Amino acid sequence: MEDIRKTYVRVLETVLGLHRDLLAVLEREADAMVGHDIPAIEKAAREEGALAESIRAAEQKRQKTLLRMSQEMRKDLRWATLAEIAEVAGGERREPLLRLRAEMRSVAEEMTRKNRLKMLLCEQSLSRVKGMLRFLAGGGETGLYTSGGVIEERAQQVIVDQQA
Secondary structure, three states: OOOHHHHHHHHHHHHHHHHHHHHHHHHHHHHHHHOOOHHHHHHHHHHHHHHHHHHHHHHHHHHHHHHHHHHHHOOOOOOOOHHHHHHHHOHHHHHHHHHHHHHHHHHHHHHHHHHHHHHHHHHHHHHHHHHHHHHHOOOOOOOEEOOOOOEEOOOOOOOOOOOO
16 A cells, blocks of 8 residues: 555646646746637636636545545644655655745745736736726716626726626
């Protein structure tokens, strides 16, 4: 039977690989947003959803494996950090776990940067849409959508009356 610590390392490698794939999708999505390539944006969004589901499944497997490892080591590791798990696992598993921790941190930081860029691109696009609506409405203030999708009336009538 395989050592549970080795299994845990393999599961973490899977989780890391999925997050790297997600990072690549975020990169393609940002490029598509800059190029106003709607089909590519939609494709990236579908891929992002599929990867999110795969990550969720891998995370469940990671949690189950960690629970088994906790039981075998007679130590509650459910809330332990990866650095703490590496110390407890010790031996030849310590270094791979610490390496995975560093790589996961790096991927998480890069994903944060990509998501911020995506947010800025969306804000810029929204600003252009609002400008076009002001132009179509005759230059005045246009209606705005609330978080509930309801138009909040403004001084000028809104030409486009659709939910986004």
